[in-house]
């Protein structure tokens with residue numbers, strides 16, 4: 495199981511960043527739970543460089559640029575060199591700012607070229623009666639997977655994050671039954687791209703209002719390999735309780 499704490503832009507103090515990192519380190523005692531934190535770039539630089547712990551780092555986004563004259567851009571090469579091993583790509587908050595499937599596909603290839611494991615977010619805005627949202631997910635997967643080799647597809651983590659379930663509370667999150675169904679659907683789409691048992695083995699995680707109250711139920715029996723946590727990852731007690739609920 496992999497648990498990724500996406501700090502978004504919630505953390506704006508070095509003291510808080512260090513406190514959250516210290517709490518994350520204390521959660522690395524279970525070998526079957528990998529803890530990944532995704533601080534914003536300044537704190538990623540501060541914490542990942544010199545990291546000797548088992549906590550892994552993710553970038554929250556990557557530039558389309560590969561360096562050179564590109565003021566303000568943070569490239570895959572930079573974050574990889576700093577010690578990140580993952581990159582969250584295509585988060586709905588980035589898509590809302592104009593990021594397209596094509597851009598996410600290109601960023602995924604930049605990540606892989608720099609030895610970063612892409613965590614590619616997909617998710618529908620809403621659920622319509624005619625189940626058109628399923629084709630939205632299918633198209634998002636196709637855009638990312640199509641140009642990749644089989645090996646690269648296996649390395650890439652898909653994060654299913656329905657937009658309607660982001661930033662709410664556990665009570666308003668997806669139900670375990672619905673999540674189980676979505677995992678089956680997404681893995682079925684993956685069979686079109688991965689031979690043999692690849693679609694079962696590919697890592698598929700869920701994000702959207704995971705809190706200590708619902709983490710366990712959403713983990714058991716739904717077929718997910720982990721979680722992408724937003725607001726519950728920026729309070730050390732809440733994040734600790736959430737991860738411990740998975741023990």
Ligand code: PGA
Pocket residue numbers: 500655659660661662701702703704722723724725726
């Ligand atoms: P949330 O965010 O846990 O605050 O819903 C999840 C995400 O956007 O990755």
